Amino acid sequence: MDELREIKEILSQVMEKLNRIESRIGSLEEDKKLIETYKSLLSIYASILGKIANLERVSRIVSSDIDRAIVRVLSDGEPRNISEITEEVKRMRGKSSRRIVAERLNAMCNMGILERVNGRGKVYRLKPGLLKEEALKGYHEPED
Numbered sequence: 001m002d003e004l005r006e007i008k009e010i011l012s013q014v015m016e017k018l019n020r021i022e023s024r025i026g027s028l029e030e031d032k033k034l035i036e037t038y039k040s041l042l043s044i045y046a047s048i049l050g051k052i053a054n055l056e057r058v059s060r061i062v063s064s065d066i067d068r069a070i071v072r073v074l075s076d077g078e079p080r081n082i083s084e085i086t087e088e089v090k091r092m093r094g095k096s097s098r099r100i101v102a103e104r105l106n107a108m109c110n111m112g113i114l115e116r117v118n119g120r121g122k123v124y125r126l127k128p129g130l131l132k133e134e135a136l137k138g139y140h141e142p143e144d
Helices: 002-061 065-074 082-093 098-111
Strands: 114-117 123-126
Touching (some): 082 098
């Protein structure tokens, strides 16, 4: 009987250790998932920061305050018509002329910063890929 009791005690100790190991493995899996989530969030954050930095670089390349406002309006990638752009620029700057916005849109299309796309009326968007760093290598920031 003593042997049986001894075996039961040893088995109980083994089970206790096994439970602790399973508990640690479970928390390691949770930690692994948490680390993967953090890595994913950091990747998204880095991507956003890169786009913001490139947007700021584009904003410095364009020649005027109104050009920078237009770039910011179109920076979300959504195409907009002249009226929508003019309204957003007006909201940002406090003033805006449809004629001037149209002139600046045409000029920025000629510079390769914007492109006209199919849509209702004259619709514009930032040139695809413009906010990628390599796309900005041909542009030069104006001298201060």
